[in-house]
């Protein structure tokens with residue numbers, strides 16, 4: 001669906017995307033995971049064929065965005081980072097305008113709007129104004145609108161940023177349905193749980209480069225341990241991280257906690273207690289993509 005080789009985007013002197021290689025296969029959910037400014041949106045805009053590449057090769061649906069932009073865009077769905085719904089129109093009209101834009105007849109457009117409102121769980125809001133809708137509803141409507149042309153490939157830039165947990169889960173559920181129907185999904189996110197939930201494969205981006213690639217499970221087993229023990233100590237009573245190096249494969253000190261990477265978190269915690277240390281709180285959890293990112297870059301995904 002997408003083949004990028006040494007793909008590069010420069011804004012003046014600044015290189016936002018620094019020669020990345022990416023391959024997205026039909027039917028998969030593929031992710032770009034990275035913090036703000038990693039170059040995810042710049043990459044997505046090149047794939048969406050709305051922003052020309054500065055260098056490298058790019059094929060989307062087997063075509064070159066530089067020469068086949070309109071033909072590619074006709075087969076894509078795009079959900080931008082900021083909702084750009086038309087507040088002057090009702091929910092239903094927002095879909096109908098797109099139907100007409102993509103050349104559907106009035107009757108086809110009406111049928112499509114009914115189908116997509118049902119998909120977006122917004123049928124009872126068909127004639128409502130857009131402005132007062134919740135953030136989750138607006139996102140679902142934006143996704144519904146991106147599906148008017150039955151795209152084979154759907155690009156979603158930070159689909160759940162700013163949504164509450166319930167709205168996120170509802171939205172993920174809609175994306176799972178699309179995937180089950182065979183739509184290829186490309187998602188950018190800085191939420192590791194979103195990447196873990198949604199993506200079959202992903203690349204981790206930082207500073208315009210790809211720093212790792214694989215399935216969430218592969219990345220976690222390659223770059224982290226099975227478990228992590230998180231320790232917080234009372235302010236002013238912090239313990240130097242070196243005190244824990246013999247208890248774990250690796251120790252990371254963050255401003256508010258110490259992370260012990262180990263295969264046996266509970267056993268490590270017992271050892272901490274046996275040394276007479278009394279953390280304010282302790283937590284044994286499994287490793288996540290956040291731990292992978294920390295290992296690869298020395299920083300956390302979300303400040």
Ligand SMILES: Nc1ncnc2c1ncn2[C@@H]1O[C@H](COP(=O)(O)OP(=O)(O)OP(=O)(O)O)[C@@H](O)[C@H]1O
Nearest residue numbers: 011014016034035036037038039040041042043158
């Ligand atoms: N039009 C532009 N002109 C100049 N610099 C830009 C432009 N668009 C993006 N950048 C810069 O390129 C870098 C990558 O931006 P990009 O939006 O691709 O990152 P991102 O990973 O999507 O992060 P975010 O989640 O904040 O969008 C940033 O430093 C950004 O300031």
